[in-house]
Amino acid sequence: MEEYTTMPVPPTHEADETKGQISSGTAVLSTAAMPLQSFNPLANICEAFCGLHLYPNDKKRQVISYHYCSMLDADRRQCLIYDSNTKDAKLIAVEYIISQKLFESLDENEKKFWHSHKYECESGLLVQIAKTGVPEMVVETAEIPSLQHLCNTYGKTHQLWPVDDEGNCSSKVPYGPPQILASFTADGQVLPELLEKRDKAMRISTETKRKEREGRVQGNAPVEGADQWFTKGLAWQIYDQGERGVVEARQ
Template identity: 75%
Template sequence: MPIPPTHEADDTKGQVTSGASVLAAGSKPLQSFKPLSNICESFCGLHLYPNDNKRQIISYHYCSVLDEDRRQCLVYDSNSQNAKLIAVEYIISQKLFETLDDNEKKYWHSHKYECESGLLVQTSKALVPEMVAKNAEIPSLQTLVNTYGKTTQLWPVDDNGCCSSQIPAGPPQILVAFTADGQVNQEMLRRRDEAMKISTVEKRKEREGRVQGNRVVEGADQWITRGKAWQVYDHGDRGIVEARQ
């Protein structure tokens, strides 16, 4: 499907007027941000488009726990202060996923491979000792390894793996997770590891026998298991937006 233009307008890129900055700073102490205060987990992973697996992106997830069966995550293109909110991911337990009908399951992906392989990593503050961070990561990932995610991309990804357009153009898109070796763009993975000062290879070794998931439930990852790359398509002047293979 056509990819919308991804140029950034240089005249306003990254600019915030002094008036807007002062207004934001003055308003913050007066307002409530309760839903955001519930965010308690942060992870960095990679997503791809099921209908075009060459389009991949590094994604930073900030998640809150609704209950034992449900999480919800705000997904950004970086961990910087001016990062773009590019997607939303809902995460559910295996128990809840098994209750979905087959038509709904087609939108969901498993987390087994990315948790076991080292692709999904927990982020931590710079001053947290490495050993403390490692010990905290294992139980978090063991909790996630048997979960399922539904990710809606709001900001289009260009061919370079970036959300470089000025606005989130086009319809929402379905994103999925990796399920096997050989799928991830190695250059993108190298950039992610370099930015986080980690090694995915070492992460995988650390998790052997410690992070281990159940067999993926039938109906998840249909883009690869059944060759059904479901996506949202916009037919433009026909006035139709639909999800189809």
């Protein structure tokens, strides 16, 4: 298989004087307009999770992802993904999550873009985002049944903001075409320093989460066709062909 790597992020970091700041005029206009507008799609968000994704064609390029999800129906979720859980977080990706039944109905060509959630649910990599001060016992009680349901689902993630070598979306703008991301499928794949950073930010222990879920969160074996970067060594990705102005998917 030919090896293709993801383009590195150019050093276009946000200037200190503008990062996280909004002009007073813009703030006033936004505040005044808020009571007049409808935010119904956002009001339907009912789940919040923190997980990690990787680029299937560049496995050392990984990112912490904060998911905020709404349910379309029993078989479909859609998630907005941010690089943090703060007010100035960047919208860096979108993930669509479907049931095993819907995944099995996809044609073989479509399945190659989807990943399973079994390992990240069982291993503690995927956790609920709880409010500050909520006791761990309460979080665990809510988390276990939710993750058991997610365990047998499949996701298709489009990363919109490129990730740099440190796992950050540090460029000023989200340049380039969307990228297909994958989930982790086995021990030893996630970068230890990135997992440590996530656990510190969330004030949790992935290892403790894993032990809590033993025998309580168990998924079916992933359906054939998912996780092809892992099962078949096929790293499907979108590539920008530069001056030709062509964007194509290839392995």
